[in-house]
Amino acid sequence: MIEQRRQQPRQVTGRVAAWSWWKLLLAALLVIPGAVALALKSSGVAAVFRPPAGPPDTLKHVGAPLPKPPLGVEARYLRRAVIKETGREAEITGLMQRYNVTRPLARQIYGAAVAQRIDPELAFRLIRVESVFDADAGNMGALGLTQVMLGTATDIDPEVDTPKELLDPDTNMRVGFTNLRNMIELFDGDVRLAVIAYNRGEVAVQRALRRGKDPENGYGERVLGPRHHGGQRYTGKGLLPATATASTTQ
Numbered sequence: 246m247i248e249q250r251r252q253q254p255r256q257v258t259g260r261v262a263a264w265s266w267w268k269l270l271l272a273a274l275l276v277i278p279g280a281v282a283l284a285l286k287s288s289g290v291a292a293v294f295r296p297p298a299g300p301p302d303t304l305k306h307v308g309a310p311l312p313k314p315p316l317g318v319e320a321r322y323l324r325r326a327v328i329k330e331t332g333r334e335a336e337i338t339g340l341m342q343r344y345n346v347t348r349p350l351a352r353q354i355y356g357a358a359v360a361q362r363i364d365p366e367l368a369f370r371l372i373r374v375e376s377v378f379d380a381d382a383g384n385m386g387a388l389g390l391t392q393v394m395l396g397t398a399t400d401i402d403p404e405v406d407t408p409k410e411l412l413d414p415d416t417n418m419r420v421g422f423t424n425l426r427n428m429i430e431l432f433d434g435d436v437r438l439a440v441i442a443y444n445r446g447e448v449a450v451q452r453a454l455r456r457g458k459d460p461e462n463g464y465g466e467r468v469l470g471p472r473h474h475g476g477q478r479y480t481g482k483g484l485l486p487a488t489a490t491a492s493t494t495q
Contacts, residue, residue, distance in 0.1 A: 340369050343475040346378050354390075357418035361426050364481045367436070368422060370474055371443070374467050380414045388412055391421025401427075429483045436483040441465045 333355070341351035358368035375392040376382035386394050388411045398405045398420045405411055405420060428439035431447055442450040444464040453460035469479040 336365060340365065344369055344373055344378065350378065353414060354418065357415060358422055359485065361419065361422035362485045362487065363422045363426055364483055364485055366481060367425075367468075367479060367483055368418075370468050370479060371421070371425065371440070372418075373473055374464070380417070381412060389417030389421070390414055391417055391424075393417060393421045393424065397424060426484065434482065434484070436479070436481070437461075437465045437469060439483060440468045 337348065337351045337355050340346075340355070341348055344351075346354075354368055354372060355365045358365040372378055372390050375387075376390050378390065380390050382389065382392065384392065388395065388408055393411060395406070395408060395411055398411050398417075401420050401423050402416075405416060411417055411420070425439065425443050428442045428447060429436060432438040432442065432450075438450055438454075438460065441460050441462065441464055445460065445462060450460040467473070471478045
């Protein structure tokens with residue numbers, strides 16, 4: 246009898262506890278969705294949990310300080326963005342973009358061409374056809390950016406008498422552009438004949454002309470035509486005026 250009395254409160258407590266859990270579960274099922282809906286409609290809560298407006302900025306939202314570029318970098322960027330390039334730099338940028346070369350290389354070619362009074366556009370065209378801007382290019386004895394033969398280079402500058410010297414980009418362009426200038430002057434400013442002579446040699450071109458034949462072997466069109474040159478045909482005179490050379494190099 247004592248054991249039954251001791252067990253009876255436990256059975257009642259168990260039923261009450263079970264009923265309490267069911268009530269709590271039922272209340273949760275009814276209250277939680279309502280609370281969520283109310284929170285979503287509340288502007289204050291939505292403002293806290295909605296994703297940030299504008300572009301993502303991880304450092305900003307974690308509270309870390311944003312890095313600041315040096316003032317010099319900002320100044321250079323603003324100068325390029327606001328001030329339009331003119332003159333020499335504008336030409337270099339245009340040729341650099343057309344032939345997809347680096348700015349240092351574009352400046353180097355431009356300067357070497359102007360130093361020999363060669364139109365920089367013609368210089369870029371020649372190098373594009375000859376070596377595709379590979380300073381170490383070599384083919385059947387022709388070397389470097391302008392693909393000059395060592396014998397031709399030595400005739401122009403006796404101090405250039407080794408392949409290593411001729412492969413130096415500055416030396417190579419100086420010799421190559423001097424040879425091109427000589428051809429333009431030899432053929433009285435006829436750029437097409439001069440370019441062909443650069444490839445075939447002046448003797449072969451003069452022989453063809455004496456026979457009444459066109460010395461074109463396809464090379465002139467490759468250099469002066471639109472293909473590989475941004476779709477533009479060369480219309481320049483080949484040589485820069487002597488008075489323009491000094492001002493352009495500054």
